[in-house]
Amino acid sequence: MAKRRGVWADLQRERARRQRLEQQAYRAAAQAAKKAEREREQARRAAARQAAQDERERKRLYIEERKAEAADMAADLRDRVEELDSVLVTGVWRRPDTSFASLKHTFQPPPFDPGGLDRPIPAPQWVPPRPPGAMGNLFGGRARYEREEATARQAYERERAQHAAAEADRLRLLEERRGAYDQWLATESEAVRRHNAEIDDFERQVRAGDSDAVARFFTLVLDSSPYPEGFPHRTRAIYRPEPRELVVEYELPPQSVIPAERDYKYVQTRDEIDKIARSVKEIKDRYARLIAQVALRTLHEVFAGDPVGIIEVASFNGHVSTTDPATGQPVRPCLLSVSAEKGLFSTFVLADVDPVACLKKLNALISQHPYDLEAVRPVVDFEALLSQYKFVEGMDAVAGLDSRPDLLDMKPNEFEHFTRQLFETMGMKSWVTQASKDDGVDAVAVNEDPVFGGLCVIQAKRYSGPVNVEAVRALAGVMEDKHATKGIMITTSWVTKDGHAFATRHGRIQIMECEEIKYLCKEHLGLDVLISLPKPPPKRR
Structure with missing residues (x-):
């Protein structure tokens, strides 16, 4: 699956x-x-x-x-x-x-590019020294000619040896380049074949009414x-x-x-x-x-x-x-x-x-x-x-991100920073955090923004299951300890019915659940996030 x-x-x-x-x-x-x-x-x-x-x-x-x-x-x-x-x-x-x-892929590979290795290296040409004339032979020209010819012959043989080595290297590199191309061709062709086979299977499922x-x-x-x-x-x-x-x-x-x-x-x-x-x-x-x-x-x-x-x-x-x-x-x-x-x-x-x-x-x-x-x-x-x-x-095709972040995939400290960034964008400041030892993230943040009427305590719960009433009561206790005028429970999942009832009776606790988190991320951070809960949260009127 x-x-x-x-x-x-x-x-x-x-x-x-x-x-x-x-x-x-x-x-x-x-x-x-x-x-x-x-x-x-x-x-x-x-x-x-x-x-x-x-x-x-x-x-x-x-x-x-x-x-x-x-x-x-x-x-x-x-x-x-x-x-x-x-x-x-x-x-x-x-x-x-x-x-x-249209969902299938086509593969039209480019032709093999030898990169110039298909062109043989020009072989050296033997150019003998010019022989002496009749007068030159009378004054030692023949001996000089024979020495020059011997020297030229030695240089020519060295060039031939160097050319043979270079040509062997060229052929080796050409073979390696061809092998790499063939391997790439086989890999890409197999990837396209697998993809198209999956599309064929997808079509069979659609036709079967899955x-x-x-x-x-x-x-x-x-x-x-x-x-x-x-x-x-x-x-x-x-x-x-x-x-x-x-x-x-x-x-x-x-x-x-x-x-x-x-x-x-x-x-x-x-x-x-x-x-x-x-x-x-x-x-x-x-x-x-x-x-x-x-x-x-x-x-x-x-x-x-x-x-x-x-x-x-x-x-x-x-x-x-x-x-x-x-x-x-x-x-x-x-x-x-x-x-x-x-x-x-x-x-x-x-x-x-x-x-x-x-x-x-x-x-x-x-x-x-x-x-x-x-x-x-x-x-x-x-x-x-x-x-x-x-x-x-579906996904957002105009705005959207090719790979949207899933908040449940974040590490606890990552989610803490993410929550801090969200609320700072909303106008919060003066953060002081302390870590707890329960499951997920339970970051307590103190905010002194006067818009919230004094101190505001925020607890962040990166949960995939429901947040029970005990967590909401714990937030109320932290509020009393910090002398806060307001508390916010923000969770990637949802708060139980008893938790909502307690927050309503308390009067100074606000609950933000998964759907509202996604809305706030879109509104204030410009992020289209995922929260892949194992089951949808309960629908409340």
């Missing part, structure tokens, strides 16, 4: 890496084109200013440039809005690029779908073989993806470019329409990306990770939930539908006020399915 999961992780990382490269190349090309166009326009304007003969002309050109700058900003804004408005159409016209064939394999395949399909910048692009998937249903839990984009500006205008009297705000109603309407597009596009990509016809029903739960403005606490409400049968969904012309109306046709549960985080109850409870089926969690 470990081998299979390694392959799936490699596939996810490879798909994410390819998608990031494609998106980066696309954005870089578009930005370069716009930048080049603007640079040409700026050069033209600069030349015009240089040619101006008086102050009035220069001022006029400056005003034109500022107006053009505002116009460029407005054009970028319109491009962004158009990109968001076409999320569904873009997904519909895009052909799925994830198939079993829930784990099907969920993994469709996670790859959805992860390969490029979305505009600012979309989290995180998915979890479960496949139910008996109804042939794929359940997708999708991370919706935050409200901030809708631009708050409607236009830009240059004000000459103040020499400033003013932002013209978009109305709150328009922002809310656009956000509702956007998440409806995401839901329909995901359903389309599930049915369109089905290579063997094993999906008859697709269910979509769209959540958004944000902060509750009333409490300041992280929340993840479900804003949209829908199930669709393949037969009915295939009759829709998605390029021409109104997304919200189309979802209503499917009897979707849609938040009446999604911008205000008004949640709905999912059509299919994803969490309830976890006890029955395996699920596959």
